[in-house]
Amino acid sequence: MVSRHLRSDSIDPLSLAIAPPPERPRNRELRGYAKRRKPMRLADDAVQVLVLGQSMSGKSTTIKSELTVVLWPAVTGNPDALRDFQMAYAQKSWAEERASWRAVILLNLVRSVNNLIDILTETLDSADLFNLGLLGTSSAAYALNETHRTIMKRLGVLRQIERDLRMLLGSGASEIEPEGGDEGPQFNPKVQEFCVRSSSGWKDILGRIRSSGTGKDQDLQGKAFQVVRSSQDDILRIWKDPATKSVLKNRQVTIEDTPGFFLGDAERILSPGYEPSDQDIVRARLRTTGVQEYTFTLDRSTTTVPYNGDSQSKTPFTANHTPQDWIIYDVAESCLDPLLQRNHCPHLPTPLSSFNETLAEAPRVNCMDDTFALWKTICSNKLLAKVQIILFMNKTDILRKKLESGIKVRHYIQEFHDKGNDYETVATWFKKLFKRLYAASTPPGREFVAHFTSVVDTESTAQTLAAVQGAILRSDFVNTGLL
Numbered sequence: 001m002v003s004r005h006l007r008s009d010s011i012d013p014l015s016l017a018i019a020p021p022p023e024r025p026r027n028r029e030l031r032g033y034a035k036r037r038k039p040m041r042l043a044d045d046a047v048q049v050l051v052l053g054q055s056m057s058g059k060s061t062t063i064k065s066e067l068t069v070v071l072w073p074a075v076t077g078n079p080d081a082l083r084d085f086q087m088a089y090a091q092k093s094w095a096e097e098r099a100s101w102r103a104v105i106l107l108n109l110v111r112s113v114n115n116l117i118d119i120l121t122e123t124l125d126s127a128d129l130f131n132l133g134l135l136g137t138s139s140a141a142y143a144l145n146e147t148h149r150t151i152m153k154r155l156g157v158l159r160q161i162e163r164d165l166r167m168l169l170g171s172g173a174s175e176i177e178p179e180g181g182d183e184g185p186q187f188n189p190k191v192q193e194f195c196v197r198s199s200s201g202w203k204d205i206l207g208r209i210r211s212s213g214t215g216k217d218q219d220l221q222g223k224a225f226q227v228v229r230s231s232q233d234d235i236l237r238i239w240k241d242p243a244t245k246s247v248l249k250n251r252q253v254t255i256e257d258t259p260g261f262f263l264g265d266a267e268r269i270l271s272p273g274y275e276p277s278d279q280d281i282v283r284a285r286l287r288t289t290g291v292q293e294y295t296f297t298l299d300r301s302t303t304t305v306p307y308n309g310d311s312q313s314k315t316p317f318t319a320n321h322t323p324q325d326w327i328i329y330d331v332a333e334s335c336l337d338p339l340l341q342r343n344h345c346p347h348l349p350t351p352l353s354s355f356n357e358t359l360a361e362a363p364r365v366n367c368m369d370d371t372f373a374l375w376k377t378i379c380s381n382k383l384l385a386k387v388q389i390i391l392f393m394n395k396t397d398i399l400r401k402k403l404e405s406g407i408k409v410r411h412y413i414q415e416f417h418d419k420g421n422d423y424e425t426v427a428t429w430f431k432k433l434f435k436r437l438y439a440a441s442t443p444p445g446r447e448f449v450a451h452f453t454s455v456v457d458t459e460s461t462a463q464t465l466a467a468v469q470g471a472i473l474r475s476d477f478v479n480t481g482l483l
């Protein structure tokens, strides 16, 4: 997502702490979820994990990492357990599932190209207005010439491919567009998000692609690859062109950090026989709505949870040879309320990197304002009073890059004042702020548990998730008595 940059003058920790939980600008269409879903038969000691957070915060990515890439081998240290787990969980061959991500990754790639073309087109349009004397300021558009226009025109064929892939991945797909609003001080290419409505998430979608066999859907996918492959030279030329780079720099657009960015891997993805890697799957972007459930049974007899410095206990978990049901919910914010009526252990990924961004669906609302409001809502919720909350302060890699590129936190968060703009200072300040808000609203005795994460970095995420799961299994969170 490339979001409009807005200053936020309204993040005041004290006001946030004493204000009632605010009404948040979310659609409520899926609120009825809890009433509609069939009750599941779970063991009494089932571990239930809610993954909550803003759109784009990394909820699904965390679960993808947790379920298919990172946690299992990290926790068990046993490659066979990984295979067994994937078989049991996905109930289809892992190789087939991996292949199904190709369509999603192709859609991500095509969308990156189309977004790039939008930016260049807008730049050229503004240059035309300037030449006609209708616009007072110039831009980096002069680096673009007729050759660029011709390539961009040829790449127009990818619009239809994007539509075809959307259709293939879900007829219920819809787009979220920013609501009108002020133009903001910086360029904001229109963000159109792909959205999947499904009761069981990407598993459903991938299953559908797989089961389409040699039918129409398969032809569509094959044709899409063929068309994009035939545009490969143009894609690479426009992306690697110095003029494109200078336009992006001038517009302060870091397209590389947008979700589902695969332009840098176009050659690999478009090569014959391409198979998505684990890292590709973790990076792939598929917007989801609703509540999605992932259940599996963990055989604790094969489980060894190593001690990790971040965890709460110094003793490794000892296997007790009993199976344990796990159920993980990927929860869209709009579905939060009904689920709060059950006992769960929420994980909250919050994107720290969004301090200079605004919500796609409410372009006047700074993402960190929204994050703090959600945090306060969760911490103060009476139904969650006895449930351990684990905060993932996510997207630290992007935060680091933004700070290194010179973006100043104080320009967006007044309360940050003139503190150092280095990663350590900023990250520590955010953590303290979360902790302060937590202390102001949490029931007495519940501890503050938070981790800095970059969930696309599978190695470091393995450590964090292993520590978190280990702490849950060891019932470190004794105060809650529920896990």
Ligand SMILES: Nc1nc2c(ncn2[C@@H]2O[C@H](COP(=O)(O)OP(=O)(O)OP(=O)(O)O)[C@@H](O)[C@H]2O)c(=O)[nH]1
Residues within 6 Å of the ligand: 053, 054, 055, 056, 057, 058, 059, 060, 061, 062, 258, 259, 260, 261, 282, 283, 284, 285, 286, 287, 288, 289, 332, 394, 395, 396, 397, 398, 453, 454, 455, 456, 457
């Ligand atoms: N660089 C970087 N990208 C991340 C990180 N976490 C998630 N992403 C990317 O951000 C995008 C959004 O992540 P998702 O997991 O789809 O976000 P979500 O919270 O499930 O979003 P919704 O489905 O809209 O609710 C994906 O393309 C991820 O690959 C991170 O720590 N660093």
Ligand SMILES: [Mg+2]
Residues within 6 Å of the ligand: 059, 060, 061, 286, 287, 288, 330
């Ligand atoms: Mg998601």
